[in-house]
Amino acid sequence: MKKYLLLTKTLLSSFFRKTTGEKKSVSHFLIVGIISAILACLGALVFVLYGGVLGQLGIVTEITALIFDFGFIAMLVFGTIGIFSYIYFSKDSEFLMSLPVSPSTVYLSKLTAIYVQEVSLTAIFTFPSILALGISSAQPFTYYIMLVLGVITVPVCALLVSSIISVPLVYLASFFKKKGAISGIILIILAALIMTVYMTISLSRPTDMGAINIVSVLQTSASILYPFYCLARFGALMPGLLGAYVYSVVLDLGIYLATIIVLLIATIIISKKTYAPTVLRQSEHNVSRSATKTHVSSSVLKTLMKKEWRELYRNSSFAFQCLFGVVITPILIVVYIVMMGDAFLIPEMQSISWFVCWAIGFAMLTLLGSSINICAFTAVSREGKTFVYSKTIPVPYYTQMLAKILLSNIIGGITILLSVISFTITTIAYGIARPFLMILTFVFSLLLEMTLINIGVRRDLKKPKLNWVTPREAVKNNFSSLIPMLVGMLASVLVLGACVGIEVWLTFSFGVTEIGATVTLAVFTALAGLGFFLSTLGMKASAEKYYARLTV
Amino acid sequence: MVKIRNIRKNYAKSTTYAVDGLSLDLNGGEIFGFLGPNGAGKTTTIKMITGILPFEEGEITVCGYDVVKESLLAKKEIGYVTDSGVLFEKLTGREFVDFMADVYDVGEERKERAEKLLSAFNLTSAFDNRIETYSHGMKQKIAIIGALVHNPKVLVLDEPMVGLDPQSAKELKDIMRAHADAGNVVFFSTHVLDTAEKICDRIGIIIKGKLVMTGTLDEIRSAKGDGSLEDIFIAVASEKDKAEV
Structure with missing residues (x-):
C-alpha cells in the first residue's frame, strides 16, 4: 500500500506539474x-x-x-x-x-x-x-x-x-x-x-408500439x-x-x-x-522484413508528409486522437438523424422536417468534424523532443509547417467528405434531401476545417508541448486542443441561429420558404473562405518567426 | 554475487537468438565491463539481469535470488541506470532521490548517502531544481545517485559514460571504483574501450548474442596478443564475422 x-503520488506530480519556464496565459x-x-x-x-x-x-x-x-x-x-x-x-x-x-x-x-x-x-x-x-x-x-x-x-x-x-x-x-x-x-x-x-x-x-413512447424508450x-x-x-x-x-x-x-x-x-x-x-x-521488437522492400524517393514536401503520417498512425494515442473523427462523425450523424426519424414522418412536421434534419446533421458535423480532429492543434507537440531535428534539416520552416497543414487537411477533408456523404444518403432515405444545401454544407465545413487547421498549426507552433514522456501528455495537457471544440460550438450555434432567424423572417414576411437557410449558409461559407484566406496569410507571416525561436 | 547460467533470448518472430547461451559469474568487489558492437545483445542482457525482459532458457540469480521467481527480492539488490535517463523530469533532484529511497525502503541514511554522492558529482547546488532543467550530464548523474541511494550490492549501468564531460566521467569512474571496493559488483556496458581498459577488473565481449571472451585484461591479452583492448576487440569481432561466413 x-x-x-x-x-x-509521483506519477501525478509528474503529470500535473507545469514545465519549468512555461507560463499559462490568461x-x-x-x-x-x-x-x-x-x-x-x-x-x-x-x-x-x-x-x-x-x-x-x-x-x-x-x-x-x-x-x-x-x-x-x-x-x-x-x-x-x-x-x-x-x-x-x-x-x-x-x-x-x-x-x-x-x-x-x-x-x-x-x-x-x-x-x-x-x-x-x-x-x-x-x-x-x-x-x-x-x-x-x-x-x-x-x-x-x-x-x-x-x-x-x-x-x-x-x-x-x-x-x-x-x-x-x-x-x-x-x-x-x-x-x-x-x-x-x-x-x-x-x-x-x-x-x-x-x-x-x-x-x-x-415495432408494435406505434407512437413514440418516451417513457418506454427511456426505461429500455x-x-x-x-x-x-x-x-x-x-x-x-x-x-x-x-x-x-x-x-x-x-x-x-x-x-x-x-x-x-x-x-x-x-x-x-x-x-x-x-x-x-x-x-x-x-x-x-518483431523482426522487420525490410529485405523485400525497396527505396522510394519523394519530393521534400511529400516525404515530410509521409513522415508526419507514419508518426501519427504508428502511435496509438495520436492515431486515436487524430483519426477517431473520421470514423465516428459519419456514424453519429446517421445515428442522430435516425433517432429523430419518427418525428420526420409526422404530418405536422413535414414542412420543417428537412430543416430539422439538416440542422441536426450540420450541428453534428460542425461540432464533431472540427472538435474531434486535433491533428493540427498538436502538429508540433507530437514531435516532442525530436523536434530539434526538424531545425537541423535543410528545409525551410514554412515547408515543414505546410506538410503538417496538408496532412491535417487530408484527414479533415476525408472526415467531412464521408460525413456529408452519409448525411446526404440519410436525408435521401427520408425523402427530405436538399442537394444545394448539402453542397454548401460540404464547402462551408471544409473551409471552416481548413481555417481551424491553419489556426491550430500556428497556435501549436507558438506554444507547443514538447517535453512529454507519454504521448498522452502531448495531447492531454495541451489546452489549445480545446480551441476547435469551442469554435465548433460557436459556429454551429451562430450558423443555425442565423438560419432559423432568416428562414422564419422570409417565410412570415415574404412567404418565401426554403431559401433562408441556403442564403445564410452561403454567406457563412463566404465568411469561412475569408477566414481561410486570412489564416493562411497569418500562417505564412508567422511560421518562420515562431519556428526559429523554438527550442527543446 | 550474480550468476548467469546459459540464458537464451529470442525476440518475437526472430529466427536467431539475441542472447545465446550466455553464462557468467560476477563477483563482489569487481567492475565488469560488458563490451560489444551495436546490436550484439548488451542491453538485452542487462534488461534480463534487471528483470525487465523475460527469457526463454537459463537462470539468473542476484545475491542468491532468482530474478524470475523472486524478482522483487532480486531487484532490491540491484541499482540500475538506464540508457534513457530519468523519466520523472518534472520532479526535483531531491524528490527523485527521495522517491528512489522510498521505493527501496531506505531510511534516514538516505540523507548522508545522497549528500556524499551529490558532493562527489558536484550536483548539490542543483539538487532542488527540476530535473527537466538539468543538462544531459546532470540528468545522468542524478539517475546514478538515485540508483546508488540504497547502496545496492549490484550496480548495473547501461552506457553510463554517454554524454558525460571528462570531469564527470572521472567522477563516475571514481564512484564505480569505490562502490566495487566496498565489496559490491559494478556491471556496465560501454563502447568506450579506453574507459573499460582503465577501470575494469574483468571484461566480457559479446558478439551476436554470444559471450566470446571473458577475463581480466591480462588474461585477454595473453590469449589474443599484446595489443590494446581496441585491437583485441576488433580482432575478435572480425574473427566472429569470418566464422559466420
Missing part, C-alpha cells in the same frame, strides 16, 4: 473555463427548466441513469486510450519494471493516475446535470448521496472495465510489428463500436447498463426488484456496490496475471 501511494484559462462552463451549463440548464416536468412524468430515475451511462461511455473510451498510452505503451514502463515494486502495484498506481486525470471530464457533464435535475424535481436526500457516490465511482467502473478489455486488445496488438498503428486502429474500432452499439440498443423499441435505454439504473433507483428511492420498498432500495445499492467490488477484484487478478508479461512483450 505504501509503495502504491508513493508511486501514485487566454488558456479563459478557454478552458469557457468550455467547461458551457458544457456544464448546457446540461444543467435543460434540467433546471424541465426537471419539474420530468419529475411529474416519473422519469427522473431513467434520466439520471442515462446521464451516468453517458459518463460511463465517455470514461470507457478515454480510459481505454489512457490505458493503452499510459500503461502499456509508455516510455517509463521499463524503468518502473526494474524497481522492486510488484507489477500489479505499478498497474494500479497508473490506473489511479488515469482516473484522477480523467475524472473531471465526466464530472463536468454529470455533476451539474444530475444536481440540477435533483433540485428541480425535488428529490429526496438519498439522491444527493447517490450523486456524490456516482460522480466518484461511475468513472471507476468505466476504468475497471477498460482495464479488463484492454488486456486482450494489447495482447493482440503485440503480435504485430506496428504495434502502435494496430493499437490505434483497435481503439478507433472499439470506441466507434461502443458508441454505435449503445446508441443502437438504446434506440431500439418494439436506462436498463442497458443495469448497475447504474440500480444506483439511480436508490437515489430516487424508487422501488425496484423487490416488493418491499426499503429492501428494494438497499438491494439496488448493494447491486451497484457489488458490481464495483467484482470489477475491482477482477482487475487486480487480471493485472497480477497479465500486466507484467504484456508490458514486457511491448519491449520486444
Whole structure:
C-alpha cells in the first residue's frame, strides 16, 4: 500500500506539474473555463427548466441513469486510450519494471493516475446535470448521496472495465510489428463500436408500439447498463426488484456496490496475471522484413508528409486522437438523424422536417468534424523532443509547417467528405434531401476545417508541448486542443441561429420558404473562405518567426 | 554475487537468438565491463539481469535470488541506470532521490548517502531544481545517485559514460571504483574501450548474442596478443564475422 501511494503520488506530480519556464496565459484559462462552463451549463440548464416536468412524468430515475451511462461511455473510451498510452505503451514502463515494486502495484498506481486525470471530464457533464435535475424535481436526500457516490465511482467502473478489455486488445496488438498503428486502429474500432452499439440498443423499441413512447424508450435505454439504473433507483428511492420498498432500495445499492467490488477484484487478478508479461512483450521488437522492400524517393514536401503520417498512425494515442473523427462523425450523424426519424414522418412536421434534419446533421458535423480532429492543434507537440531535428534539416520552416497543414487537411477533408456523404444518403432515405444545401454544407465545413487547421498549426507552433514522456501528455495537457471544440460550438450555434432567424423572417414576411437557410449558409461559407484566406496569410507571416525561436 | 547460467533470448518472430547461451559469474568487489558492437545483445542482457525482459532458457540469480521467481527480492539488490535517463523530469533532484529511497525502503541514511554522492558529482547546488532543467550530464548523474541511494550490492549501468564531460566521467569512474571496493559488483556496458581498459577488473565481449571472451585484461591479452583492448576487440569481432561466413 505504501509503495502504491508513493508511486501514485509521483506519477501525478509528474503529470500535473507545469514545465519549468512555461507560463499559462490568461487566454488558456479563459478557454478552458469557457468550455467547461458551457458544457456544464448546457446540461444543467435543460434540467433546471424541465426537471419539474420530468419529475411529474416519473422519469427522473431513467434520466439520471442515462446521464451516468453517458459518463460511463465517455470514461470507457478515454480510459481505454489512457490505458493503452499510459500503461502499456509508455516510455517509463521499463524503468518502473526494474524497481522492486510488484507489477500489479505499478498497474494500479497508473490506473489511479488515469482516473484522477480523467475524472473531471465526466464530472463536468454529470455533476451539474444530475444536481440540477435533483433540485428541480425535488428529490429526496438519498439522491444527493447517490450523486456524490456516482460522480466518484461511475468513472471507476468505466476504468475497471477498460482495464479488463484492454488486456486482450494489447495482447493482440503485440503480435504485430506496428504495434502502435494496430493499437490505434483497435481503439478507433472499439470506441466507434461502443458508441454505435449503445446508441443502437438504446434506440431500439418494439415495432408494435406505434407512437413514440418516451417513457418506454427511456426505461429500455436506462436498463442497458443495469448497475447504474440500480444506483439511480436508490437515489430516487424508487422501488425496484423487490416488493418491499426499503429492501428494494438497499438491494439496488448493494447491486451497484457489488458490481464495483467484482470489477475491482477482477482487475487486480487480471493485472497480477497479465500486466507484467504484456508490458514486457511491448519491449520486444518483431523482426522487420525490410529485405523485400525497396527505396522510394519523394519530393521534400511529400516525404515530410509521409513522415508526419507514419508518426501519427504508428502511435496509438495520436492515431486515436487524430483519426477517431473520421470514423465516428459519419456514424453519429446517421445515428442522430435516425433517432429523430419518427418525428420526420409526422404530418405536422413535414414542412420543417428537412430543416430539422439538416440542422441536426450540420450541428453534428460542425461540432464533431472540427472538435474531434486535433491533428493540427498538436502538429508540433507530437514531435516532442525530436523536434530539434526538424531545425537541423535543410528545409525551410514554412515547408515543414505546410506538410503538417496538408496532412491535417487530408484527414479533415476525408472526415467531412464521408460525413456529408452519409448525411446526404440519410436525408435521401427520408425523402427530405436538399442537394444545394448539402453542397454548401460540404464547402462551408471544409473551409471552416481548413481555417481551424491553419489556426491550430500556428497556435501549436507558438506554444507547443514538447517535453512529454507519454504521448498522452502531448495531447492531454495541451489546452489549445480545446480551441476547435469551442469554435465548433460557436459556429454551429451562430450558423443555425442565423438560419432559423432568416428562414422564419422570409417565410412570415415574404412567404418565401426554403431559401433562408441556403442564403445564410452561403454567406457563412463566404465568411469561412475569408477566414481561410486570412489564416493562411497569418500562417505564412508567422511560421518562420515562431519556428526559429523554438527550442527543446 | 550474480550468476548467469546459459540464458537464451529470442525476440518475437526472430529466427536467431539475441542472447545465446550466455553464462557468467560476477563477483563482489569487481567492475565488469560488458563490451560489444551495436546490436550484439548488451542491453538485452542487462534488461534480463534487471528483470525487465523475460527469457526463454537459463537462470539468473542476484545475491542468491532468482530474478524470475523472486524478482522483487532480486531487484532490491540491484541499482540500475538506464540508457534513457530519468523519466520523472518534472520532479526535483531531491524528490527523485527521495522517491528512489522510498521505493527501496531506505531510511534516514538516505540523507548522508545522497549528500556524499551529490558532493562527489558536484550536483548539490542543483539538487532542488527540476530535473527537466538539468543538462544531459546532470540528468545522468542524478539517475546514478538515485540508483546508488540504497547502496545496492549490484550496480548495473547501461552506457553510463554517454554524454558525460571528462570531469564527470572521472567522477563516475571514481564512484564505480569505490562502490566495487566496498565489496559490491559494478556491471556496465560501454563502447568506450579506453574507459573499460582503465577501470575494469574483468571484461566480457559479446558478439551476436554470444559471450566470446571473458577475463581480466591480462588474461585477454595473453590469449589474443599484446595489443590494446581496441585491437583485441576488433580482432575478435572480425574473427566472429569470418566464422559466420
